[in-house]
Amino acid sequence: MGLDIRLPIGLLFSVVGALLVGYGALSNKAIYERSLGFNINLAWGVVVLLFGATMLILGSRGTKNRLAGGTRTRGSAGDASAGDKLDARSSR
Amino acid sequence: MNLTSIDWLIMALYFIFVLGIGFAVKRNLKTSTDFFLAGRSLPAWICGLAFISANLGAQEVIGMAASGAKYGIATSHFYWIGAIPAMVFVGVFMMPFYYGSRARSVPEYLRLRFDEKTRGLNAISFATMTVFSSGISMYAMAKLIQTLHIFDAPLKALGLSPSLTFHVSVIISALIVLAYIFLGGLTSAIYNEVLQFFLIVAGFLPLVLLGLRNVGGWSGIKAQLPASYTHSWQGMGSAHTNPLGVEWFGLVMGLGFVLSFGYWCTDFLVVQRAMAAESMSAARRTPLIAALPKMLFPFLVILPGLIAVSLPTASVQTSNPGMRTLAEQRSGRGLIPVKVDETTGLAKLDTNGNPILDYDLAIPNMLLHYFPTGILGLGLTALLASFMSGMAGNVTAFNTVWTYDIYQSYIRKHAPDAHYLWMGRMATVFGVALSVAAAYAATRFNNIMDFLQLVFAFVNAPLFATFLLGMFWKRTTGHGAFAGLLSGTAAAALHHGLTLPVGAVVGIKGGWLATVHTYPSEMAQNFWTAIWAWTACFVITILVSVITKPRKEEELAGLVYSLTERTRDEHLPWYQRPAWLGAGVLSLALILNIVFW
Numbered sequence: 001m002g003l004d005i006r007l008p009i010g011l012l013f014s015v016v017g018a019l020l021v022g023y024g025a026l027s028n029k030a031i032y033e034r035s036l037g038f039n040i041n042l043a044w045g046v047v048v049l050l051f052g053a054t055m056l057i058l059g060s061r062g063t064k065n066r067l068a069g070g071t072r073t074r075g076s077a078g079d080a081s082a083g084d085k086l087d088a089r090s091s092r
Numbered sequence: 093m094n095l096t097s098i099d100w101l102i103m104a105l106y107f108i109f110v111l112g113i114g115f116a117v118k119r120n121l122k123t124s125t126d127f128f129l130a131g132r133s134l135p136a137w138i139c140g141l142a143f144i145s146a147n148l149g150a151q152e153v154i155g156m157a158a159s160g161a162k163y164g165i166a167t168s169h170f171y172w173i174g175a176i177p178a179m180v181f182v183g184v185f186m187m188p189f190y191y192g193s194r195a196r197s198v199p200e201y202l203r204l205r206f207d208e209k210t211r212g213l214n215a216i217s218f219a220t221m222t223v224f225s226s227g228i229s230m231y232a233m234a235k236l237i238q239t240l241h242i243f244d245a246p247l248k249a250l251g252l253s254p255s256l257t258f259h260v261s262v263i264i265s266a267l268i269v270l271a272y273i274f275l276g277g278l279t280s281a282i283y284n285e286v287l288q289f290f291l292i293v294a295g296f297l298p299l300v301l302l303g304l305r306n307v308g309g310w311s312g313i314k315a316q317l318p319a320s321y322t323h324s325w326q327g328m329g330s331a332h333t334n335p336l337g338v339e340w341f342g343l344v345m346g347l348g349f350v351l352s353f354g355y356w357c358t359d360f361l362v363v364q365r366a367m368a369a370e371s372m373s374a375a376r377r378t379p380l381i382a383a384l385p386k387m388l389f390p391f392l393v394i395l396p397g398l399i400a401v402s403l404p405t406a407s408v409q410t411s412n413p414g415m416r417t418l419a420e421q422r423s424g425r426g427l428i429p430v431k432v433d434e435t436t437g438l439a440k441l442d443t444n445g446n447p448i449l450d451y452d453l454a455i456p457n458m459l460l461h462y463f464p465t466g467i468l469g470l471g472l473t474a475l476l477a478s479f480m481s482g483m484a485g486n487v488t489a490f491n492t493v494w495t496y497d498i499y500q501s502y503i504r505k506h507a508p509d510a511h512y513l514w515m516g517r518m519a520t521v522f523g524v525a526l527s528v529a530a531a532y533a534a535t536r537f538n539n540i541m542d543f544l545q546l547v548f549a550f551v552n553a554p555l556f557a558t559f560l561l562g563m564f565w566k567r568t569t570g571h572g573a574f575a576g577l578l579s580g581t582a583a584a585a586l587h588h589g590l591t592l593p594v595g596a597v598v599g600i601k602g603g604w605l606a607t608v609h610t611y612p613s614e615m616a617q618n619f620w621t622a623i624w625a626w627t628a629c630f631v632i633t634i635l636v637s638v639i640t641k642p643r644k645e646e647e648l649a650g651l652v653y654s655l656t657e658r659t660r661d662e663h664l665p666w667y668q669r670p671a672w673l674g675a676g677v678l679s680l681a682l683i684l685n686i687v688f689w
Binding site: 002003005008009011012013015016019020023024027031032034035036038040041044047048051 | 098101102105106109112113116117120133138279283286287290294298302305306461462463464465466467470
């Protein structure tokens, strides 16, 4: 059973998104002079957070299905048996 | 540069996750196949994103933005002509042989199809090139961190001199890449490449959106810049009427055919990602899935270059002296500063006495110009991620080729699998060590991309002729392939030695034998070097094959088109069939070419 890559991606993006949203809400508005007066931390933080949450949902759903079905799902790795068979044929 | 805690926190989080993925993957890593080929168990979308992410190193992000600023939207030829058709070709036509032959690497395919010497030649030249490319990526990152003074404050806080920045950057990046590949092999590299892909998009997309808003969108750029900057094909009739200095034939044949197919169809760095796929169908879809984001990348990496030169130089003034970008300190063009001689402190001048612009700073200066603290941390993380994915891609390709194609073939043939797994990890260690050495050696070129094109022209250009003949003409022999490869590389060197770009000095830029022809640009010279290399290889391979003994047909099943059963995909829905996907991708690329004609 392997790691579903959507989970760490989802987690990292959620945390970074939340940090940006929090910082955007609390930071001094003067720093947004360079981003054309636009609170880019808040706005982009929301986008990053939503993406992270979506990946988390997809990843955890995939992991749950895999555990329930006992089969590998898209996004995961770790089943080396097929590769071993290929490798055995190619090693000479 | 003024970074605050939030910027450092975002960068630190990224490094924690990168290493965390390495540790998480390590638990499932048992065999050498797991380490070198990710157990051939990954789905197509993961392999597809890794396929482009591994290529998304320094030459892509920094180099393409630099070219965007220097040449304009014509740089998109490196995508819409110089990548997409080749990616479709490798997915639709070549992957059945790579994946179906059970070869574990591109050099191993050459051994199965031809002979040992052809594999040896390819394995050794490829291994050298990967180490060099990884070193260039590392060098570019360290140089950038030094130029932007990113580590100055932390180094000072530790009581160290900021002059150590270059060395500290090289060591840290080397250790991180080493750690996650050592732990999790190709799976770890691929997973991190997927993470890096999303980070690069998340870091650069807001930059492009802000920049476009600032300059008034595409129409604003068109209003600011000469027409040659905003049209990709206009003026391509002659080398003298477009900024690339190359005519359409050299572009299409040199870049669109020889260099592009030589890279995307034969370079194990990218092909390895498809070989890690869970099935033949997934392997074939890998480059086709990759092609979709790839064709949109010009908007992420070339547009910032165009925006950087669209801005008036005066507009970058700011009231806060601590936040000034490098462009403000020296007058350049838009956000592009003049190159300064580090010893004299004076602007560097070209042969005509004009100041040389430092186009490689297009992206970094855009980040500093538009991003306040917070999202600046994300932007810098994206930049670091791009460098690391480029490095890691090369290191994983190197450790596989070294272990399977050099060590197992010539040094220790029949060791237990655990020994090769151990050797893969050792190869990762000395691959990274050699990259560090290469990083210190790579110091001479202004535009990183031009340099890589030169290396690809010598090594990769003849290779595609060998594969094309090997896969589609069963009469091609091992002696033919070997002689063709040597002649192709020799032709490349000879052509380079006899020609020179206009205004260049004889030496590393060419003309070291004699100058019999002068090209309007270095790019034109590179493309024509590739064309000569490919042609020499193609012709010599055919000639030598005809006079040497071919292999028995039964030995070539699964390796040559006419002797291999067609891959059937009728059971797949249309959107998963390589032919349909390929046609769709090519149509979109055609539309983009027309829109930006």
